[in-house]
Amino acid sequence: MRRTGIFFHYQDGDRLRDFPAALAGILQKDNVFFFDAFYPGKPPSCFELEPISEDVLLRVHTPLMIRQVKDSGAYQGALYSAAGTVAAAVRIWTGEIDNAFVFTGYGDHHAGSSFFGGGCCFNGAAIAVQELRHRFGVSRVAIVDTDAHHGNGTWQIFENDPDVLYACLCPGSFEERRSKVNIEVPWTTTDDAFVQLVTDGFAARARSFRPDCIFWNWGYDGTRGEYGDMGLTPGCHVRVARELVRAADELCSGRIVVVLCGGSRRDLAREIIPRLIGVLCQ
Template sequence: MTTRLYEHTIFLEHETPPGHPERIDRLRSLNVALEHPFFSTLDRKQAPQANEDAVLLAHPEAHLFSVMRQIPEEGIHQIEADTYASPKSLQAALTGIGGAMAAVDDVFSGAADNVFVACRPPGHHAEKQTAMGFCLFNNVAIAARHAQKVHGAERVAIVDWDVHHGNGTQDIFWDDPNVLFCSTHQMPLYPGSGAKNETGTHNTIVNAPLSTNDGSDHFREAFRSRVLKAVDDFSPDLILVSAGFDAHHRDPLAQINLVGEDFDWATAKLMELADKHAGNRLVSVLEGGYDLEGLAESAGMHISRLMKG
């Protein structure tokens, strides 16, 4: 089992205001976890920077230009209520997209069985025409469109276990019969979407909302009965994971109270389905996770499971 990780120092140059939860230290904490000897065999690569046209796979040109216009020459600019940009934010966002697209290339070419993209800013709240929720562009959505366009993927499944609903990904694929979007998330919580009755034009949207303090048992039951069943029935050529780790019990932004072992378990279950349907092709892209210790533990267990096979 070959696991690749895409990273880049440019992700440390996307700046947010002091006290903002989506901060540079998130990736630093993950890098500390990856210093463990177990990860010595992890195939770590620099993420390539995508060109601006890649954004247009999932967003209209007007959205690309809107974000570009709001990149400041210096300091930090507020794009939206909680979404900010600094001088290197566009470059960081395009490198996150480039890493996600390269990861898709890797699993289709056989260069890797699975790939984790350790990028920021995150992407799953970015709707077709709206930057929001710390997100400028939707990395995982662009990766899915890239798989369809370049590799002829007929069915792509996106699984989002971030504690916040992936409203942006849902918005982009609402009408697409060839992309399955499944999400576990806390409700009520930002951004307010993700009810069970939100199913998309072709019933390819599957939401599994969880309540405050539900914990591991409720999460695993929802994941098993709704997400895994839907992915298995869909029989995808590729599984993409919006891997947010803010459902961890230490996280300050939510209260589902999961533990690292839950992410290890969910990863193993998705790997089984990737093996069954998709030639092991699984790409995971970092989303949320705002407690540094919780993020390091959970992402470390996720990546180690990818490596173990």
């Protein structure tokens, strides 16, 4: 049974209003560990979540951009979102847990080294990658992105870094260079076709790349009825989770960090996220 960390911190908006209550059957498990920060009305937690310093942000983002995020009013939520991803990655690397799910208030993949937008402020996965490198000398990392939109920020940050495999599945055209690959998904697709793209497009490349850790920028905005509707059903995300957990088991001792990205509907979050975490902690 894998040890799964759930990182839960400050949230804005409606989509996660049913959490952590919706994880009732999961949080009681002996192999599930709940880390939180300062969520209002939070339940008793196992651990407090530590923030990250500006030095850690500066490994990825410019001073000007950090100041702009501060001025935007989203700084606190963005900082704790990124802090959750960093804490998850560090605890996985040190062997405290095997994998993790990070609830974020602000996402990752539209944040580049000097720009942000589209609900993303800091690129938590990129910051965590640099933290693993800085503290532990980790070199090779894979990031798979199944949010419905193109991860322009993550692509830009690692554009010239051959030791980061970044596979983005989105309706943009196919492109591949220096371990960065955009895997074209039709505007409307099926669960079977999408899972196939994950296995052929990401898992196969990861097998030859041999990452030390996998980050999954996971959005549910491609689900039917969402703002990035690609025709996927809720069950598709669970199937993708099984594939990626299997790949992590095979390639990097099960080390995978799931970072919540796009998606807006509260009912879909409540339906999908507990099932997805259920795959992680099996």
